[in-house]
Amino acid sequence: MSRFQRVGDPHEQRSTTLELFYDLVFVFAVTQVSHLLLRDLDWTGLGQSALVLLVVWWSWNYTTWVTNELDPESGVVRLLMIALMLASLLMAVAIPEAFGDRALLFAGSYVAIQVGRHLFLTFAAAGRGTPERMRASRILIWFCAAGVFWIAGALADGSTRTALWLVALAIDYGAPRVTYLVPGMRRVTPEAWNVSVTHFAERFQLFVIIALGETIVLTGATTSDLELTTSRVLAFAVAFLTTAALWWLYFDYVARIAERRLELAPNRTQLARDGYTYLHVVLVAGVIVSAVGDELTIAHPTEALPDAEVAVVAGGPAIYLLGHVLFRLRMAGSLSRKRLGGALACLLAGLLGRDLDGLALAALVLAIVVAVIVAEQVTGRRRRARGEPSPLERLDLGAA
Structure with a gap:
């Protein structure tokens, strides 16, 4: 010891x-x-x-x-x-x-x-x-x-x-x-290794908060240095709502289910290594790229963005959603089709975004991320209406 x-x-x-x-x-x-x-x-x-x-x-x-x-x-x-x-x-x-x-x-x-x-x-x-x-x-x-x-x-x-x-x-x-x-x-x-699950999972959750917080800071700092036109204020709102949606995707239920799966896992060390040590950096990368995309959108809301900037605006949420797909695949062994579809839709938006201005592209990406959230909420309500347990409840029933 x-x-x-x-x-x-x-x-x-x-x-x-x-x-x-x-x-x-x-x-x-x-x-x-x-x-x-x-x-x-x-x-x-x-x-x-x-x-x-x-x-x-x-x-x-x-x-x-x-x-x-x-x-x-x-x-x-x-x-x-x-x-x-x-x-x-x-x-x-x-x-x-x-x-x-x-x-x-x-x-x-x-x-x-x-x-x-x-x-x-x-x-x-x-x-x-x-x-x-x-x-x-x-x-x-x-x-x-x-x-x-x-x-x-x-x-x-x-x-x-x-x-x-x-x-x-x-x-x-x-x-x-x-x-x-x-x-x-x-x-x-x-x-x-002795993984203290509650503390361990919380620490990685907090780093996601750090990345999301940096996005808020970057969004606010960029906006405060520029003239507040109508389009820029709208771009600021879209950037904030995108960050809020990224928070929702992780903390609505993913964080709790992943923590519970880690607690019940017979191979806890390997699961902690793969799901948190390796895969959480993909989530963080997605948030960072999204933050850069937000700054570019706020700076140029009414202009068509160059290809590299379009890739950043659409690619950040796509990377984040793909990180979720990989995280669930490792932690639960199942594929998140809605989040995979959202990631692919963001990439498609990037291809179409070459003909859109910055604000329109950012709004389209936000709509895709919100659509993923809404689709998952609808699925959850239908499951509850049928009297079926939630994924977290199923884990607890299996452990009982």
């Missing part, structure tokens, strides 16, 4: 003020990613923004797994979190020039977060010979291996930097898939 293990009933554990304080850094980081994408709306900019988002997500994600087990009331854990915040803030500051003059600050901060955290877990938090130390040491080895490529990439230039960073990213994201296998060492099994 860790020397700083959480105590008490795991079902009663909730996010702490320390964790919420830590999340504030990532509000800024997500905003930085949005601005990076907005600055370069081409394939290079898209690829760089995606890589930066995956780095930001991976640093937050691992800290969430750690705080799912460590006691936030411990002074030592608090100091660790504050140190991680500082390094995360430096990483976020470097994002606009992550592929330029601040590459070393960006990569170095990220490596310091990952390696530093697991040095603490390996040599300070876990006792000698414990499963916690074995687990932390294996993860540390993988982070050190990836760190070589992160730092080497920061010291290189151009395509060489990109190639080295892609190798580093592949190592980081591939490690959980092989359960941090290290040749010559005993393999870590999924049972080595």
Whole structure:
């Protein structure tokens, strides 16, 4: 057992003020990613923004797994979190020039977060010979291996930097898939992790809120700097309602059902890894792209948008809906046809949107997302009228 293990009933554990304080850094980081994408709306900019988002997500994600087990009331854990915040803030500051003059600050901060955290877990938090130390040491080895490529990439230039960073990213994201296998060492099994479901699911739900909140901030900041014409006010309203619809799609019932499925799963660690660690970043990416689309629509409500901007306006909600399809497929083993249809409809709207102005395109995408919500509500009412249990009730009946 860790020397700083959480105590008490795991079902009663909730996010702490320390964790919420830590999340504030990532509000800024997500905003930085949005601005990076907005600055370069081409394939290079898209690829760089995606890589930066995956780095930001991976640093937050691992800290969430750690705080799912460590006691936030411990002074030592608090100091660790504050140190991680500082390094995360430096990483976020470097994002606009992550592929330029601040590459070393960006990569170095990220490596310091990952390696530093697991040095603490390996040599300070876990006792000698414990499963916690074995687990932390294996993860540390993988982070050190990836760190070589992160730092080497920061010291290189151009395509060489990109190639080295892609190798580093592949190592980081591939490690959980092989359960941090290290040749010559005993393999870590999924049972080595103890997932406190309520706290764990809530933390990932809160990151979705962070992304949605960044959309609100970006929408408000953009509108406040521009002349308030009728079309711009309408574009502002459409942007806000789209963000509200994205919130509805996740928090109306998906979050609760997914949490319950995770609680009942015999393979809880693998399900948490796949559904939350890997797939939630797709949801976050969709929200970020939507935020950029909202800003473009508000700035140019009566103009026909260039192809790249049309792709962003329609692509953000499409990515978000597709993320939901993948999330349900992994958590429940079933296909969400309505959300898949919504994603495809958003992509079709993007093809048609080349002949529409920004406001009309955004309104069309909003109508599609709302149609998905309405269709699901109608299905739910018809199910209740037939006296059938809801998906959440079916889970509870099966567990009884």
